[in-house]
Amino acid sequence: xxxxxxxxxxxxxxxxxxxxxxxxxxxxxxxxxxxxxxxxxxxxxxxxxxxxxxxxxxxxxxxxxxxxxxxxxxxxxxxxxxxxxxxxxxxxxxxxxxxxxxxxxxxxxxxxxxxxxxxxxxxxxxxxxxxxxxxxxxxxxxxxxxxxxxxxxxxxxxxxxxxxxxxxxxxxxxxx
Numbered sequence: 160x161x162x163x164x165x166x167x168x169x170x171x172x173x174x175x176x177x178x179x180x181x182x183x184x185x186x187x188x189x190x191x192x193x194x195x196x197x198x199x200x201x202x203x204x205x206x207x208x209x210x211x212x213x214x215x216x217x218x219x220x221x222x223x224x225x226x227x228x229x230x231x232x233x234x235x236x237x238x239x240x241x242x243x244x245x246x247x248x249x250x251x252x253x254x255x256x257x258x259x260x261x262x263x264x265x266x267x268x269x270x271x272x273x274x275x276x277x278x279x280x281x282x283x284x285x286x287x288x289x290x291x292x293x294x295x296x297x298x299x300x301x302x303x304x305x306x307x308x309x310x311x312x313x314x315x316x317x318x319x320x321x322x323x324x325x326x327x328x329x330x331x332x333x334x335x
Contacts, residue, residue, distance in 0.1 A: 206259070206324065207320075209258060209259035209260075210255075210259055210320055210323075210324075212254075212258070212259070213251060213254035213255055213258060213259045214251070214316055214319075214320075216250065216251075216254060217247040217248075217250055217251040217254065218247070218309070218312050220243075220246060220247045220250050221243045221244060221246070221247035221308070221312060222243070222305065222308060222309070224239075224242065224243035224246045224247070225239050225240060225243035225304075225305075225308055226305070228242055228243060229304060230301060236289075236293055236299075236304060237286065237289070237290060240285070240286055240289045240308060240311070241282060241286055243308075244281075244282040244285055244286070245282060248275070248278040248279075248281075248282065251278070252271075252274055252275075252278075255274075255323060255327075255328060256328075259328075260323070260324075260328035263328040263329060270327055270328070273326055273327045274323070274327045277319070277322040277323065277326070277327060278319070280318070280322075281315045281316075281318055281319045282315075284311075284314070284315040284318060285311045285312060285314075285315040286311070288310065288311035288314050288315065289307050289308055289311040292306075292307035292310060292311065293307045
């Protein structure tokens with residue numbers, strides 16, 4: 160006995176039904192396709208690298224200005240740390256706006272205000288941490304003050320990363 164021959168189905172002559180035009184279908188049509196976990200992880204790593212490059216240059220500016228004020232001009236430690244942080248804040252805005260987050264929403268007054276508000280909070284955090292290390296832990300002198308400054312910058316940077324990417328330099332899709 161032989162097996163029955165399989166017949167091919169005739170080609171479809173009718174087009175598939177068109178989706179209904181309604182609010183649900185138009186919203187689904189405008190949403191971007193979900194990215195894979197690997198693509199999202201890769202984008203986050205690239206964002207961290209760019210944040211690190213800008214932040215690293217900001218740390219360099221911060222430490223150079225800090226040492227110039229503290230050791231070169233004889234400023235008081237807290238004055239030197241606050242002023243150095245403020246100078247670095249300005250250079251960091253330019254780096255984040257035009258390099259690290261240039262693909263994000265365009266510059267607005269709201270974005271600038273949020274950046275400087277959150278950066279001000281970061282400067283306050285950094286200053287409190289510096290004060291605790293410099294005065295509380297006795298990290299004074301040229302080496303100790305630089306270690307205290309570097310530690311305070313590093314600890315405040317986690318806060319900065321989270322708020323900059325979440326509220327300051329948002330993707331357009333998150334704004335509503």
